[in-house]
């Protein structure tokens with residue numbers, strides 16, 4: 234670890250490299266353009282590009298790519314060489330400012346939700362200078378935004394940057410009223426990432442894992458997660474070696490991987506980086522997911538990022554820790570020691586409360602996917618109902634402001650552990666709440682509904698935009714106030730009165746909460762097809778247009794892409810299921826039945842005194858289930874034929890959800906029963922026990 238400072242960021246063209254390699258004027262011009270959010274001149278870009286190329290070439294790099302984030306949710310790159318021919322038959326390595334700033338990938342094969350016809354193939358990528366260039370697998374990667382020929386956004390980075398700018402603009406208005414001399418604000422994010430590791434030899438035997446990222450079949454193993462012995466448990470040597478290797482790769486890219494531990498389910502783990510500015514955190518999370526998969530392969534394992542790789546054990550999510558801070562490093566969501574006196578904090582807190590209440594639908598939409606449908610609402614992850622936890626202390630403070638009575642602070646309780654060698658410490662004024670979808674955790678909010686495969690860009694676009702909008706509304710009101718302090722108090726009291734229904738500090742997993750939430754009029758959008766249409770409601774389109782995040786057409790196209798992705802996902806799962814049943818499971822079970830039948834005949838031929846009741850019972854059970862499976866898979870097949878009746882993506886999604894998924898569940902039930910009555914040597918796939926425990 235002594236070489237850590239040398240490794241860290243060694244593959245990143247970061248600030249210190251720029252300072253060392255760029256002429257002073259260029260460096261200054263670069264910093265100025267970032268601070269003022271203004272584009273760079275081509276002259277400056279040329280100098281930077283050249284320095285970038287020299288730095289990369291010294292590290293053996295020959296190609297560069299504009300690295301972007303299309304709506305597929307993963308990243309895309311197209312490599313170009315630095316090499317350029319000279320008249321004398323030799324070559325030089327070249328990289329111009331123009332190539333740095335702008336790229337022109339063919340956009341026709343990326344999802345656009347009907348925004349662009351295939352013949353309008355042109356798309357542009359534009360350098361995002363707020364995220365450093367880096368070297369990945371010998372290629373210089375330039376983080377870029379991606380848009381169509383007509384300027385419509387086709388990616389996740391552009392709207393994220395827009396939403397951050399919007400937050401800065403609105404938050405600065407409010408901060409000025411509180412006397413702040415900050416110049417801009419940034420939103421910050423730390424994304425905790427959960428994942429599973431399985432042995433590659435086993436993974437390669439499971440078509441479902443290969444094609445869909447999750448197991449479509451699998452009987453419950455004798456041991457699951459019931460002993461709760463995996464959570465924070467000692468890490469197996471093979472996994473430890475993987476984590477170290479992964480950390481090393483992440484460090485090279487300047488990603489501060491910080492905590493890692495075993496999660497609740499066997500073979501499940503978590504990695505959390507130290508938080509960063511939102512767009513950097515988003516780029517880093519994409520890189521992290523890519524590297525998690527690649528490094529696992531080196532260790533003979535596959536990394537599963539799917540939200541629900543295994544039924545019956547916990548799925549994987551991503552916790553999006555989010556806050557807002559100024560250029561001077563002040564965290565606007567830090568309550569300080571006496572939050573009841575911190576009106577600025579309480580105002581920002583109220584903006585978040587109002588935003589979460591008014592835009593429950595958008596937050597829910599931002600975490601909707603076929604994979605995440607397996608988690609939300611299934612007793613392990615937050616429910617599909619959006620609510621927020623703020624803890625007892627803040628709840629009491631807001632309550633007293635609402636009622637207009639003085640707040641009496643909670644006394645700090647000293648914890649006495651009873652063992653005198655241990656230090657005494659004061660207890661936090663609030664316990665943690667692990668069940669809330671949106672929890673205040675001391676100086677930030679933790680949005681816990683994200684699925685593990687998600688790009689964090691989507692949820693953060695929403696979060697930034699909705700909170701910025703409320704902050705802007707507060708600023709409108711307070712800017713005109715005659716008595717600022719009184720106006721702030723009135724604003725806080727009113728916000729609490731009108732929006733406290735969104736605050737829930739109890740157990741979000743309980744049925745009682747579902748009932749209570751219904752009474753409070755909160756949305757409970759249980760599935761993706763139910764949630765997605767809310768994206769394009771009038772209220773939401775107006776919000777996005779007001780802040781210049783998306784145009785109406787862009788919202789509609791995004792909604793379309795999300796619905797199509799849902800439909801394609803279920804389609805692939807259903808087809809994989811049918812293939813596994815028809816080609817592997819039915820023949821395997823039939824062969825096992827034949828063996829049983831032959832055994833019965835053979836035994837009987839020895840003499841009537843040899844009992845065959847056990848084999849006969851087994852054969853009966855296996856044969857009955859086999860018949861049943863043939864029927865259920867035929868039913869799934871005919872359900873799939875019904876998909877052709879729909880042209881509209883929304884109606885089709887409903888059909889997939891209501892009809893196809895139901896038929897899939899029926900098939901699975903029979904297969905899982907068959908797995909436990911079929912001899913192991915006949916069963917065509919590694920079992921849950923193998924997958925979860927043989928790492």
Ligand code: ADP
Pocket residue numbers: 421422423424425492505506507508509552554555556557564676677679
């Ligand atoms: P948990 O208790 O939920 O497991 P962790 O300590 O694993 O929490 O992760 C907390 C995450 O929150 C880390 O990624 C951390 O860097 C991040 N974080 C801390 N402060 C902030 C902040 N001000 N803004 C955004 N993220 C933050």
Ligand code: MG
Pocket residue numbers: 425552679
């Ligand atoms: Mg967490």
